[in-house]
Amino acid sequence: MTTIQKKSDNPIAHLSAEDIETLGRELDAIRQGVLDTRGADDAAYIRTVIKAQRGLEAGSRALLLFSIFPPAWLAGTTGLSIAKILENMEIGHNIMHGQWDWMRDPKIHSTTWEWDNASPSDQWKHGHNELHHTYTNVVGKDNDLGYGIMRVDEDQRWQPFYLAQPLWNFINACFFEYGIAAYDLELGKNLAIPKEKRSEDFKARLAQTGRKIRQQATKDYLIHPALSIPTGSFVPTLAANFTANVVRNLWTHSVIMCGHFPEGVETFEKASIEGETRGEWYLRQMLGSANISGGPLLHLMTGNLSFQIEHHLFPDLPSNRYAEIAPQVQALFDKYQLTYISAPLPKQVYSAWHKIVRLSLPNGFVEETKASNLPSQLVKLYKMTTGGKKVRRAIELNDQRKKREQTLAA
């Protein structure tokens, strides 16, 4: 993949400026259709989900008070994992997007909601709603693209450091909530600044995140295990809570990777979004997202981020309505000859991981490597890894020249 502007077969070349604005108006109409019919049924939906989630969480934690007994541990851990996933995704993520602000219920409102996650809600809202949703898939602007530590695009120059990115990605997946907190803090950028020069704002936010992490950890790793002491279940409860957090992290990470990483999803150049119109913004969201196909249970458990395309077009519409508008959105993709990317979860997860592995290696490495040339490829990779910048550049140029010659010969 490469940014859409550098592609030879630009997938939007056939659209005129007028087409794009018409498309924007058609999407506005879909949005209005939902706004006009938003009401008591939608409100009942989110309240039911919240009630069920709290019941499940309370019930699971009660079971875990007896987690020394394996069936109680298993049922409690499963229930708590599901409860944490629902809380973060269908409930927390969507409420903090303002999807339910229209109800004017101060207890279910983006300005008052706090979630069971390491990142404090107001920092997450800035990092996610303002940066990621505004600059979706714009290389260098959208932190969700590789979280600043990964190579997610051919145009990012390869360095030996990236060889380890499948490992980074796996570790990030296991502890995803801390990864999110770190990039909401822009930790990498800020830690690079000498301690005495760091902004007051950063220090305050760092302290706020520290407090939040301490509270969350106290709950899961101290209070609830301690409450389980009477049955001798301190350690099993601690293990159960840790497991539930990791399961939740792996699940949310997988779902989010599926949203923007699978092959076929486009990325964009910084310069391309200057003076972007509403229609062009919509178009970028359409091309920069991918859906996960599946049944109602999958949609619920992904917080309806399985409708990533619809969510990115209309981030503030109630999540329970994405399923209903998806066919209308897909019809617009067909009408304007765009590719609506949607596939089952295992396929999308594989696709996203494949890309991460492919980009952890120099450009073209995976494609060119066959059983016959494996030894010479490995030698080349060894040289590129151990050699300096100049060595890498020379090998890259040599590869490019060979490729040109091959194309010319053909």
Place this chain on the structure above:
Amino acid sequence: MTDTLLRPAARNASLRSRLGRLAEAATTPLLPADYLDLVAPLRSGTDLRARIVAVQPETKDAATIVLKPGVDWAGHVPGQYVRIGIDVDGVREWRAYSLTHGPRADGLISITVKAVPDGKVSNHLVHVARPGTLVHLEQATGDFVLDPSATKLLFVTAGSGVTPVIGMLRNLFPVTDSGVVDLPRSAHLDIVVVHIAPTEPDSIFLDNLRELATHGAITLVPRYDDQHGILDVNDLGTLVPDLAERTTYACGPGGLLDALTAYLTTPLFTEQFRAAWVEAGDGGTLTVGGITVDADGSTPLLDVAEAAGALMPSGCRMGVCFGCVLPLKEGAVRDLRNGTITTADPISSANGGVPIQTCISAAAGPCTLGEKAAR
């Protein structure tokens, strides 16, 4: 030693607060209340709520809603009103309604609502609301209550303005299945009720008023616009000959109250139902809760902010209850009822801002609202 003697209570309190903190640590980022409210929404110590017990039709477009308030309901005085928040089409709406009863033995409270044309909440309460529905509540408030020293009273009520008056009368003369009960505390009262309504069938509480009149508790003077023509307050002296000796309680639209204020020289207590608004002025912009939107000169800031998705306190939406008050930090607003301009000066801004009622204030230039002061 004093210390140890005082300790048990203090120790209980600190134990309770320590247990409270422990419970909070076990449920963070939620509160224990978020779980408890799912099973016991009317318990003590939580936000005040009420459950609808019955919806009793009064006329074809009015109903009395009987509510069981939460344990923390502090009671009320006849004539007071209450702010009620109810979800209509999924959206939380707050309105103020007069309480129709004095305190009742069964602990229930009731409001009587007339469905007004295009009235989102009133139509919902009269035609849609069902027993079992949970509503949100604030403690009773209002100064439109009886002065205990007055013995000769005149009530002037127009339309749904009869509601707080009915609350006072029911408290003075409880109506039971076997008729009106005479209470010693009410024996000395001499009451005239001038009841104004567009037509006789449109009159809410007419049966109650007639029953009280038949019993001799009140003298009823009904005035129907279609039969008697629109009431001219200058005729009040003819309708109520001993007007000069009476303390008057009037509840109705602003025009009627203004006329009474100008006409009467005797003590007058008024309560406005329905505000009359002046011509629009120039608008501006509104900044609240981190968002800035255009605000025209005729739309209340409350409506502007809500349309933009801000979470706003609100109440009667007609300038009566002060439930919507927020501090104006910068800029100027215009009172839609009389055109008065309120400006945030630097000194008051430094002290938290000028409190304004957002439901009857429109933008008069760019203005910024602060957050609701903690109670």
